[in-house]
Amino acid sequence: MRLLEYEAKSILTQYGIKTPKGTLLSRNEDPADINYGPCVIKSQVPIGGRKKQRGVLDSDEEPELDRQIQSVFETEIQGYRPAMVLIEEKVEVANEFFMAVTYDTVKKRPVAIFSSEGGIDIEELAQKEPEKICREHFTFRDGLAEYKARQIIADTGISDKLLLGVGSVLSKLATIFIEKDATIAEINPLVLTRENELIALDCHLDIDDDALFRHKDLAGLQKDGSRYEFLHSQTDFERKAAEIDNLDHRGVAGRVIEFDGNLGLIIGGGGASLTAFDAIRAHGGKPANYCEIGGNPSVKKVKELTRHILSKPGVEQIAVIMNVVSNTRVDLVARGIIKGILEAGEKPSETVAVFRVPGAWEEEGIKILKKYGVRYCDRKVSIDQAAQMAVSQG
Amino acid sequence: MGEFVRISVDEKKCGGADKARSLVDVCAVGVFEIKDEHLRVVEENEDECTFCDRCMDVCPNGGVKIIKLYEQ
Numbered sequence: 346m347r348l349l350e351y352e353a354k355s356i357l358t359q360y361g362i363k364t365p366k367g368t369l370l371s372r373n374e375d376p377a378d379i380n381y382g383p384c385v386i387k388s389q390v391p392i393g394g395r396k397k398q399r400g401v402l403d404s405d406e407e408p409e410l411d412r413q414i415q416s417v418f419e420t421e422i423q424g425y426r427p428a429m430v431l432i433e434e435k436v437e438v439a440n441e442f443f444m445a446v447t448y449d450t451v452k453k454r455p456v457a458i459f460s461s462e463g464g465i466d467i468e469e470l471a472q473k474e475p476e477k478i479c480r481e482h483f484t485f486r487d488g489l490a491e492y493k494a495r496q497i498i499a500d501t502g503i504s505d506k507l508l509l510g511v512g513s514v515l516s517k518l519a520t521i522f523i524e525k526d527a528t529i530a531e532i533n534p535l536v537l538t539r540e541n542e543l544i545a546l547d548c549h550l551d552i553d554d555d556a557l558f559r560h561k562d563l564a565g566l567q568k569d570g571s572r573y574e575f576l577h578s579q580t581d582f583e584r585k586a587a588e589i590d591n592l593d594h595r596g597v598a599g600r601v602i603e604f605d606g607n608l609g610l611i612i613g614g615g616g617a618s619l620t621a622f623d624a625i626r627a628h629g630g631k632p633a634n635y636c637e638i639g640g641n642p643s644v645k646k647v648k649e650l651t652r653h654i655l656s657k658p659g660v661e662q663i664a665v666i667m668n669v670v671s672n673t674r675v676d677l678v679a680r681g682i683i684k685g686i687l688e689a690g691e692k693p694s695e696t697v698a699v700f701r702v703p704g705a706w707e708e709e710g711i712k713i714l715k716k717y718g719v720r721y722c723d724r725k726v727s728i729d730q731a732a733q734m735a736v737s738q739g
Numbered sequence: 740m741g742e743f744v745r746i747s748v749d750e751k752k753c754g755g756a757d758k759a760r761s762l763v764d765v766c767a768v769g770v771f772e773i774k775d776e777h778l779r780v781v782e783e784n785e786d787e788c789t790f791c792d793r794c795m796d797v798c799p800n801g802g803v804k805i806i807k808l809y810e811q
Contacts (some may be wrong), residue, residue, distance in 0.1 A: 643768070644786045680743050680786050687742065713743060716809045 463534030596642030606631025614668030647681020675710030741785030
């Protein structure tokens, strides 16, 4: 769950990281009492790159403020519209830095990242000038002590009191990352003001959904539908799929987006759902839905999802395509798919256009598929080829 | 009833009701339950069986039987 900027900043404040003086304004509130002089108006939507999409406006003249606030409230950013805007005092910036803490899935450790160039697109900088970005891994047990944070930052040439200050902020950010079960904690930019204060101008904090049970306050935010407006409202089909996903805690089987086509999709595996979806379309197929399964969902969830997709008018076949998966058992997916088809009163051999799920317990899965005459393929067949097979079946 | 897996349990072979009841605790997918003071198999969960064999560890003397129906 991505926190809104003001929510993330309130956590920074709790940990002793300074943020600009600001006021939160909801849609029906009168901004008359706000008198900051030059200020920044920021749309509170869970999206990055808001400035490029006119979700962040500078306001230097008071007469313009009302109009600009209204404009930010009305601006839709990638399907989101704010319920609140944050109006912050403009800060005189002497220098900008970037810092983030995230999880390195290759090294299986958290990693702190720092750049002396803040306020920029860090991915772009990483490609063009990778030497300007320093990073260091640490452990969840030890955290990132201030002296270690200073070592990372010193590599960029920062020294003296500034090094102490920035090191302290990075260490605190790592503590937030650990204690709040974040998947990313980023301050971009952290600025040094002309008065030599370090202030976090923007913050991106994503909390691991699976850890929300440990953070009742944050879990409450997730359930609060009034934090912002999401303009793509769920269809009944998508809502029912989400209910299936919530049947139990095991894995994912039900994150669905509805489309107009006739080929049901049950797809997933480390980004492969997007690949499979695009491949189906590239080969001329018309998906009835996008969906994600993974993380070893229960047989019941896969069964219910299968039945649900087949219940959509016009859908007579489904394609089951996943990447090579080590964390999802092929045989359990096969059981769920076949059971769903049988309960829908259809024949598995005719209903499954293709079953391409290589990975854990594959041999057992193949035994099940063979018994029901389902067309399957292993990892020798690419996702693209499997998509082609599915489309040619229809 | 399971489409793919059939499970049966014999309380006596498991060494009595108390020991058999620990099957409820070890099974992660809820295949066993206590009903009317007796251990029984929850049929709607049979297909969730992952063949982890933890039930076999609790009842090693043939008290639990697991059949893969798709191999028959």
